[in-house]
Amino acid sequence: MALFKAKDSKVSMAPILLLLGFLISGLELTGAQVGVCYGRNGNNLPAEGEVIALYKSNGIGRMRLYEPYQPTLDALKGSNIELIIGIGLNSNLQALTDAAAATDWVQKNIKSYSPDVRFKYIAVGNEVHPNDAEAKFVLPAMQSIHNAIVAANLQDQIKVSTAIDTTLLSPDSFPPSKGAFSASSYINPIVSFLVNNGAPLLANVYPYFSYTGDLQNIALPYALFTSPGVVVTDPEGNRGYQNLFDALLDTLYSAVEKAGGPNLQIVVSESGWPSEGGTGATVENAGTYYKNLIGHVKSGTPKKPGQAIETYLFAMFDENIKNVPPEVERHFGLFSPNKQPKYQLTFG
Template sequence: MAHKSAAAVEAAAHEENIIGVNYGMKGDNLPPPSAVVQLYKSKNIRRIRLFDPNPSALLALHGSGIEVVLGTLNEDLPLLASNASYASEWVAAHVTPHAPNVTFRYVSAGNEVVPGDLARHVLPAMRNLRAALRSAGVAHAPPRVTTAVSSAALRASFPPSAGAFAEEGVSLDYALFTAPGAVVRDGEYEYQNLFDAMVDVIHTALGRVGGGAVEVAESETGWPSAGNGDMTTVEKAMTYNNNVIKHVMSGKGTPRWPGKAVETYIFAMFNEDQKPAGTEQNFGLFQPDMTEVYHVNFSS
């Protein structure tokens, strides 16, 4: 039931404050971005992921000290891929005006279009965006360009070393980080939770296509607090999100990448009433009035 996607990014050094939260805006009753940014700061959330270049959100982030993952709209990918001038215009409109006051960590070319009809546009769009950022001379170091890849891109196979993982039949304890010991053994590697297995699946798959030096970040992970009976309760959502944050911030890493913390973004900041009914409306850590759905500790 955990909602996941993985983002492949260029390798980077170990850093602190590696937990962020996705800020979605598909609601008609959400607080203004200025209040949202203050909420991030008050909860010690030092990274934010925006799915599109919302002008009000970007302005609210000025001087906040919060690092930003800025996404492009999926529908913009074909033009970003085919037209370098459009990529330059996109950067000039959405990055350059804010760069002196906002730290852009990544620019993400679309969201979960791999696999899919738009997948062929991702790589050329990334190349054009990267060239545009370098040409614009954004801040002292241009943000890296990445994309978010759905776990659906992986073939359903087992174990993690096969380069993919099938979630069918996964035990609740394994998913919630509450298993008392190893649940999955893959040669010399032992897995006590699904999160580590999924990250290592991506690492393995990248290695098989020559991407072994590419770092993996978890761009979305979370658990809905309602929408699917007993599997989606406040208690389970609180358990999952607190455990994944504690695990990531421990710096333990994964069985295949020990000692290397995985940059992770929780999905999501708010319950959003304009998303499809059911679980999708209930991934939020906060209600639209900014009260907690449940408590999450970002200072583990």
């Protein structure tokens, strides 16, 4: 079963963060596990102040922002929204391996906004693969940014990580207990860094792309959380999997264990379903996925039962100028650019 097809999101594109903030009454900052990614690759999106107001009016307490965009950071001041912030394009990684450049980046984009902006994680690189030219710069850049955070005395508030995707998993990672990374020389030192510094691993987890990449073996209900019973049984622990999201996440947990992080937390830094543009991409399916994901992440996975999963939905708006194929990439929004919700979603 080929579970590990990735979403093509190598750019700093910036899917938006916290989530369908329109009819919610229960997304308290302290209790919510779901955020929404805020991507800005659209030429028709609301002004920054309107975006933050939309988050706040809907009780959305967490956001992922893909680059330190000053108007967004200014609008976030005093909002109490917790933030994952990225460094922008992966091509920025090499420069940030330099200690002085990392210190300048932290001073300009973090220190000057804190504590008015509630930074939670810094994502140093997004979906960098072992064979990418930038791969050799990921860990050194993480170390430099972390050192700058320590120098600013913010290490207890802000954790430095990187966002991976499931293509780093070995093709033989099935069932979930067999999960392992295919490029241990790349990922193991990153896992060690995270363990040593008490930071989570950020992971972009997309059942949609796994489903469309293996239609013969993966049924739509399994991807949408609507299977009536167990679909996959893992002999280790006799764990039963009724949905693909859990299977993917537990496969990652098994891989992280083998990489030296048995207690390392995984934060799902992106997960979503498109409303048009490809196989299975409909408003009905997307609405079903988001609704069920929101309800599901409170309860954990078969491998980590009872442990709520910090999850960021991709994304706040459709992004009509995203320059990466396929067409589905432009249709992950929870809201249309006019701020109207696409789906009748609530938070429990």
